[in-house]
Amino acid sequence: MPAIQVTNLQKTFQLKRKAAGLRGSLKALIQPEYTLVEAVRSLSFEMEAGELLGFIGPNGAGKSTTIKILTGILHPSGGQASVLGFTPWKQRQRLAFHIGTVFGQRPQLWYHLPAMDTFLLFGKIYEMEETHLQRRIGLLSEAFDLKGLLETPVRKLSLGQRMRCEVAASLLHQPQLLLLDEPSIGLDVVAKQHIRDAIRLMSQQEKVGVLLTSHDASDLEALCHRVIIINHGQIVYQDKVSNLKRKFLTRKTVEARYAQEIAPTFQVEGMETLKTGRYGVKLTFDSRQTPADAALLRLAAAGTLVDITISDPPLEEVIANIYTESAA
Amino acid sequence: MKKYWFVFQIQLLNSLAYPGELIGRALTIVPFMWIFYQLWRVTFASSGGAEINGLTLSMTMWYFAMTETIEISRPRVGNTIAEAVKDGSIAYLLSKPYNFLLYQYASAMGETIFRALLNAVFSGLVVWLLVGAPPSALGLAWASLAMLGAWTLHFCIAALIGLAAFAVEDVSAFLWVYQKAAFVLGGLLIPLDFYPAWLQTLARFFPFAALSYAPARLFIQPGLTAFLNVLAQQSGWIAALSLALALTYRAATRSLTINGG
Numbered sequence: 001m002p003a004i005q006v007t008n009l010q011k012t013f014q015l016k017r018k019a020a021g022l023r024g025s026l027k028a029l030i031q032p033e034y035t036l037v038e039a040v041r042s043l044s045f046e047m048e049a050g051e052l053l054g055f056i057g058p059n060g061a062g063k064s065t066t067i068k069i070l071t072g073i074l075h076p077s078g079g080q081a082s083v084l085g086f087t088p089w090k091q092r093q094r095l096a097f098h099i100g101t102v103f104g105q106r107p108q109l110w111y112h113l114p115a116m117d118t119f120l121l122f123g124k125i126y127e128m129e130e131t132h133l134q135r136r137i138g139l140l141s142e143a144f145d146l147k148g149l150l151e152t153p154v155r156k157l158s159l160g161q162r163m164r165c166e167v168a169a170s171l172l173h174q175p176q177l178l179l180l181d182e183p184s185i186g187l188d189v190v191a192k193q194h195i196r197d198a199i200r201l202m203s204q205q206e207k208v209g210v211l212l213t214s215h216d217a218s219d220l221e222a223l224c225h226r227v228i229i230i231n232h233g234q235i236v237y238q239d240k241v242s243n244l245k246r247k248f249l250t251r252k253t254v255e256a257r258y259a260q261e262i263a264p265t266f267q268v269e270g271m272e273t274l275k276t277g278r279y280g281v282k283l284t285f286d287s288r289q290t291p292a293d294a295a296l297l298r299l300a301a302a303g304t305l306v307d308i309t310i311s312d313p314p315l316e317e318v319i320a321n322i323y324t325e326s327a328a
Numbered sequence: 329m330k331k332y333w334f335v336f337q338i339q340l341l342n343s344l345a346y347p348g349e350l351i352g353r354a355l356t357i358v359p360f361m362w363i364f365y366q367l368w369r370v371t372f373a374s375s376g377g378a379e380i381n382g383l384t385l386s387m388t389m390w391y392f393a394m395t396e397t398i399e400i401s402r403p404r405v406g407n408t409i410a411e412a413v414k415d416g417s418i419a420y421l422l423s424k425p426y427n428f429l430l431y432q433y434a435s436a437m438g439e440t441i442f443r444a445l446l447n448a449v450f451s452g453l454v455v456w457l458l459v460g461a462p463p464s465a466l467g468l469a470w471a472s473l474a475m476l477g478a479w480t481l482h483f484c485i486a487a488l489i490g491l492a493a494f495a496v497e498d499v500s501a502f503l504w505v506y507q508k509a510a511f512v513l514g515g516l517l518i519p520l521d522f523y524p525a526w527l528q529t530l531a532r533f534f535p536f537a538a539l540s541y542a543p544a545r546l547f548i549q550p551g552l553t554a555f556l557n558v559l560a561q562q563s564g565w566i567a568a569l570s571l572a573l574a575l576t577y578r579a580a581t582r583s584l585t586i587n588g589g
Contacts (some may be wrong), residue, residue, distance in 0.1 A: 075582050132348055
């Protein structure tokens with residue numbers, strides 16, 4: 001049985017419209033106007049138990065709404081969904097015992113108390129036995145490197161440390177499925193890597209399925225086997241991450257900084273120069289034609305490198321490419 | 329029920345996160361009591377008698393010590409629920425295996441206890457210095473139980489208003505009306521005994537008197553019958569409003585939209 005089965009899921013919100021200014025406010029008061037927003041439109045997909053599935057899309061694509069329907073917080077306007085055999089919005093409390101949730105922008109840890117207090121509270125909320133709870137805290141503390149953090153008030157932790165505690169807290173009751181909504185938002189590269197490593201480890205050790213939403217393509221590259229891209233509440237692409245990478249994440253952007261001044265006509269073979277500065281240059285290349293190691297060697301040969309950043313195209317660009325490809 | 333007991337305990341701990349702020353806030357009751365004393369000392373002096381409608385100045389001041397303690401210590405239930413809806417954190421609160429309303433109740437009571445304790449100590453000390461010892465220890469014991477009933481009743485009303493945020497988001501106007509109605513019909517600033525008969529009768533049809541007047545009156549004139557009356561009054565309102573709360577919650581979660589996606 002799939003861990004998640006979604007058929008023709010729909011969610012429509014009614015949004016109040018108001019023109020700017022006093023006149024608009026008065027008009028909205030007397031004769032309010034509403035627009036229907038289709039946050040999720042006929043969404044259908046499946047996720048196997050233990051699978052690491054990326055659910056990505058730009059802001060406002062309907063990712064978070066879908067996650068909230070799957071956790072039972074929101075009632076859909078139409079369609080069916082089954083999560084671990086439960087209908088989320090009808091059996092929310094029973095389902096909650098089997099899933100873990102992290103909403104990146106909504107902290108669940110008690111802000112003024114040490115994270116350990118929230119862990120103990122969750123132990124009670126999930127009706128865990130004391131010995132089991134302590135064993136889980138020890139295990140997660142190891143996996144997420146939380147030693148010394150659990151006794152510190154949450155408000156004193158860095159964002160990265162806090163997110164590690166957040167994700168660990170969501171795994172405390174050993175859920176079969178973890179729903180992560182933008183867990184890496186606002187984190188630096190090191191903190192992101194730390195969280196991804198810990199999630200991957202827990203997923204391997206405990207066979208917990210992970211549904212991850214993000215608008216950062218690097219999240220799914222690092223964690224997921226399969227990816228579903230949604231935009232305007234609909235699936236625009238679904239495939240293995242390896243296929244997505246091969247097809248769409250091939251154009252890389254490089255920002256390099258040199259110790260010496262560079263020429264305004266700076267060029268590197270196999271790469272296109274986008275912008276040059278006094279010491280820095282921004283280039284782009286297709287990794288199918290110019291492998292990343294070759295690009296790095298050529299850049300290093302052009303001068304003494306002080307700093308270098310290679311990044312994937314923004315997700316919006318990937319989605320635009322997918323649209324172009326499917327239209328063709 | 330263990331989980332709700334633990335929520336109560338953790339909120340109790342949380343309320344101690346900033347002890348200086350907790351004490352500072354509780355100290356605001358001191359000038360209130362002093363101002364009340366000045367006002368009512370003059371009122372009693374101008375009335376020419378030692379009693380007004382059966383209450384002495386000492387009884388009136390102890391009445392206010394109790395009503396103010398109840399009022400100032402009340403949990404911010406309505407605002408808490410409304411803010412959770414507005415900022416989207418309701419998503420977290422609803423994704424855990426507990427009854428949302430019981431969770432909020434346990435949390436509200438945990439938030440109240442230390443605040444109430446400090447308010448009671450500060451207001452009690454000031455009033456004791458101004459008018460002498462409290463009427464009776466028995467009254468305090470009974471009134472303490474009635475205070476728990478008062479906060480439970482307040483929870484039901486404020487949570488109902490808070491749940492309105494699921495539909496209208498901003499509930500501050502409703503909370504304002506509730507607070508003012510509780511001031512007047514709950515006998516917070518003037519004991520209901522001093523009201524004209526018609527207003528006293530009107531107050532009986534609302535739950536507000538059970539919020540502050542009833543426990544405070546029980547404190548200054550304790551008795552088994554009075555206690556049972558307060559208990560019956562509070563239980564009736566709590567039962568009716570709990571039912572309304574449960575039904576409203578059910579309807580509210582069906583129409584929930586969450587801000588920020």
